Amino acid sequence: MNMKYFSKVLLVLAMISSFALNATAKEKVYKWKLAMTWPAQLTPLASPPQKLAALVKEMSNGQFIIEVHGKNKHKAPLGILDMVKLNQYQMGHSGSYYWKGKDINTLFFTSMPFGMNKDEQTAWFYYGGGLELMQKAYAKHKVYSFPGGNTGVQMGGWFRKEIKTADDLKGLKMRIPGFAGEIMSKMGVTVTNIPGGELYTALERGTIDALEWVGPGMDIKMGFHKVAPYYYTGWHEPASEMQYLVNIKAYKKLPKDLQAILTAAMKLTAYDMFSENFNDSVNAWVKMKKDYPNIKVKDFPRPVLKQMKKVNDELIAKLEAKGGLTKEIIESQRDYLKKSRQWTNISEYSYIKSMNELEK
Amino acid sequence: MNMKYFSKVLLVLAMISSFALNATAKEKVYKWKLAMTWPAQLTPLASPPQKLAALVKEMSNGQFIIEVHGKNKHKAPLGILDMVKLNQYQMGHSGSYYWKGKDINTLFFTSMPFGMNKDEQTAWFYYGGGLELMQKAYAKHKVYSFPGGNTGVQMGGWFRKEIKTADDLKGLKMRIPGFAGEIMSKMGVTVTNIPGGELYTALERGTIDALEWVGPGMDIKMGFHKVAPYYYTGWHEPASEMQYLVNIKAYKKLPKDLQAILTAAMKLTAYDMFSENFNDSVNAWVKMKKDYPNIKVKDFPRPVLKQMKKVNDELIAKLEAKGGLTKEIIESQRDYLKKSRQWTNISEYSYIKSMNELEK
Numbered sequence: 161m162n163m164k165y166f167s168k169v170l171l172v173l174a175m176i177s178s179f180a181l182n183a184t185a186k187e188k189v190y191k192w193k194l195a196m197t198w199p200a201q202l203t204p205l206a207s208p209p210q211k212l213a214a215l216v217k218e219m220s221n222g223q224f225i226i227e228v229h230g231k232n233k234h235k236a237p238l239g240i241l242d243m244v245k246l247n248q249y250q251m252g253h254s255g256s257y258y259w260k261g262k263d264i265n266t267l268f269f270t271s272m273p274f275g276m277n278k279d280e281q282t283a284w285f286y287y288g289g290g291l292e293l294m295q296k297a298y299a300k301h302k303v304y305s306f307p308g309g310n311t312g313v314q315m316g317g318w319f320r321k322e323i324k325t326a327d328d329l330k331g332l333k334m335r336i337p338g339f340a341g342e343i344m345s346k347m348g349v350t351v352t353n354i355p356g357g358e359l360y361t362a363l364e365r366g367t368i369d370a371l372e373w374v375g376p377g378m379d380i381k382m383g384f385h386k387v388a389p390y391y392y393t394g395w396h397e398p399a400s401e402m403q404y405l406v407n408i409k410a411y412k413k414l415p416k417d418l419q420a421i422l423t424a425a426m427k428l429t430a431y432d433m434f435s436e437n438f439n440d441s442v443n444a445w446v447k448m449k450k451d452y453p454n455i456k457v458k459d460f461p462r463p464v465l466k467q468m469k470k471v472n473d474e475l476i477a478k479l480e481a482k483g484g485l486t487k488e489i490i491e492s493q494r495d496y497l498k499k500s501r502q503w504t505n506i507s508e509y510s511y512i513k514s515m516n517e518l519e520k
Numbered sequence: 521m522n523m524k525y526f527s528k529v530l531l532v533l534a535m536i537s538s539f540a541l542n543a544t545a546k547e548k549v550y551k552w553k554l555a556m557t558w559p560a561q562l563t564p565l566a567s568p569p570q571k572l573a574a575l576v577k578e579m580s581n582g583q584f585i586i587e588v589h590g591k592n593k594h595k596a597p598l599g600i601l602d603m604v605k606l607n608q609y610q611m612g613h614s615g616s617y618y619w620k621g622k623d624i625n626t627l628f629f630t631s632m633p634f635g636m637n638k639d640e641q642t643a644w645f646y647y648g649g650g651l652e653l654m655q656k657a658y659a660k661h662k663v664y665s666f667p668g669g670n671t672g673v674q675m676g677g678w679f680r681k682e683i684k685t686a687d688d689l690k691g692l693k694m695r696i697p698g699f700a701g702e703i704m705s706k707m708g709v710t711v712t713n714i715p716g717g718e719l720y721t722a723l724e725r726g727t728i729d730a731l732e733w734v735g736p737g738m739d740i741k742m743g744f745h746k747v748a749p750y751y752y753t754g755w756h757e758p759a760s761e762m763q764y765l766v767n768i769k770a771y772k773k774l775p776k777d778l779q780a781i782l783t784a785a786m787k788l789t790a791y792d793m794f795s796e797n798f799n800d801s802v803n804a805w806v807k808m809k810k811d812y813p814n815i816k817v818k819d820f821p822r823p824v825l826k827q828m829k830k831v832n833d834e835l836i837a838k839l840e841a842k843g844g845l846t847k848e849i850i851e852s853q854r855d856y857l858k859k860s861r862q863w864t865n866i867s868e869y870s871y872i873k874s875m876n877e878l879e880k
Contacts, residue, residue: 219777288802315866442643503798510753512868
């Protein structure tokens with residue numbers, strides 16, 4: 161073997177090696193952390209981020225690892241936005257309306273009383289300009305915000321006594337947080353804030369007269385149906401969409417393929433949460449009614465709802481008067497609700513109405 | 521430089537090169553073809569496969585390329601199952617009920633008259649055992665079958681005259697294919713099969729008295745609302761789910777990460793089709809009503825629906841009598857419909873009902 165031959169072999173091998181090192185650089189492993197508002201066991205709310213982490217790992221062939229922390233780990237269930245903003249966590253999973261005290265424009269991206277249902281709101285997000293408005297609202301917090309899973313219509317809550325008139329609400333002690341709590345407060349309800357773990361006992365002992373939680377799938381674990389027989393249908397959270405938060409700088413450092421994988425996994429797991437929750441509620445509702453046949457499902461009487469709607473519209477008018485982005489979001493939601501409800505009525509709604517009439 | 525030193529350098533470079541060649545092998549590009557029943561322009565039906573191809577390419581960083589062919593390219597809109605089975609195409613996008621003549625068990629995975637709505641059926645697929653039954657039905661065709669996008673409730677169709685009693689259906693000439701066509705036929709309707717491109721003229725000239733298509737988003741392009749003023753609400757396809765078909769052998773040859781990418785992209789684009797179609801219908805319905813204010817939306821009268829339901833139940837009973845997998849699928853769907861409709865009624869349905877009453 162002469163040196164000239166060796167030189168050629170060396171050159172070829174060096175070229176291949178250079179390619180090999182490039183390939184290694186490209187396969188750098190990205191490790192992220194995600195903080196959830198919920199404990200890891202609280203399905204279906206805690207399902208999307210955990211499914212996302214598994215999907216992202218599989219799709220990236222182990223190149224992108226997301227470690228998911230429940231609230232028992234990070235101890236800051238309502239600190240998610242700040243932690244993601246500061247890149248202590250690259251991602252979060254929470255509810256946009258938790259940040260309304262910090263920034264009123266974040267209120268509108270979970271669900272609004274008397275607002276769009278899940279089909280309407282999802283179409284608004286992805287095809288009606290909603291997602292763009294949400295990014296506008298979150299730009300100043302240096303995070304992206306995406307839909308993170310919808311509960312669909314949340315039930316109006318468990319009541320110990322029937323509500324026949326608006327007067328029956330006056331002086332009632334009820335756990336109902338957020339914007340809906342403000343409405344109830346103006347209806348004369350004493351709105352209380354009791355931690356989840358104490359709610360069952362409070363309702364059982366009559367410390368409170370009523371509370372709202374989510375729907376049969378999540379309510380059944382709390383046991384409220386054992387102590388309050390009236391289950392009211394929804395009005396205040398017709399389509400609660402959870403929220404993914406992503407630190408913008410961290411996102412921009414990802415290679416394009418991992419960005420695409422992350423975005424697809426968020427959208428997929430968000431869509432899928434509705435189906436998981438729907439199925440949970442289907443089964444829980446069958447079981448509740450079998451074990452407690454005296455549960456009475458009630459719609460709030462129309463005059464009561466009318467008054468709540470009036471209070472709601474006054475609160476929204478005050479927000480709209482702020483102008484700017486707040487007004488832009490309110491108008492966009494109002495317009496989309498108005499036009500989409502017409503289609504809902506002649507499609508999904510008419511179908512179920514006709515099928516119900518056949519059973520009569 | 522001595523030979524010993526060269527040998528060491530050679531060994532190290534050879535090791536790196538071997539790694540490089542492995543990396544190259546791993547990054548082999550997979551090229552697939554997908555055949556759709558629809559022309560490429562027919563959104564939203566043709567949207568999921570085209571979005572899937574873009575997503576898969578992005579997420580795999582160009583390692584997985586899927587070429588999508590519309591019916592104008594492959595000329596066999598109803599040959600999709602066969603082409604995928606034979607691996608002429610690795611994937612297909614179609615409707616499961618098109619194969620009912622070949623295999624009755626494939627009928628049930630699109631939508632059944634008087635059956636589950638989209639939320640119910642989607643939960644049944646992913647959480648209620650539906651997807652497993654679908655794989656069972658398709659195993660003998662050597663393909664996997666997955667949900668490929670839902671239209672939601674399809675309208676009952678455009679009619680030139682109002683249907684007041686079941687007698688008004690007798691002798692009516694209508695384009696309505698498939699299982700629903702069989703029901704209409706037993707109601708005395710003359711069911712005709714006219715190609716899509718000739719439907720408008722046939723309806724305008726009275727060659728036919730009625731037809732069903734999809735819903736406002738797709739109907740508006742056909743122009744039916746210009747020549748038939750009665751638009752009936754849905755009963756026969758309450759949740760038409762399109763279908764992805766995948767050749768099993770081709771799928772098994774993919775590396776695990778590309779399998780995960782493909783599966784996620786199918787599920788995501790399927791979920792997303794509903795939102796796209798919903799938004800299309802929202803906008804089309806506003807436009808139709810503005811341009812043609814005389815359009816009258818009608819529910820079929822309850823006695824007419826009752827008769828159609830009776831015919832439907834008789835046809836289903838005949839199928840159920842075949843036993844085996846057919847019976848298993850029918851029972852699974854009946855059970856899930858029965859329990860899920862209870863939850864639909866107190867959640868999504870009650871909410872819209874209450875909101876509509878507020879407008880009165």
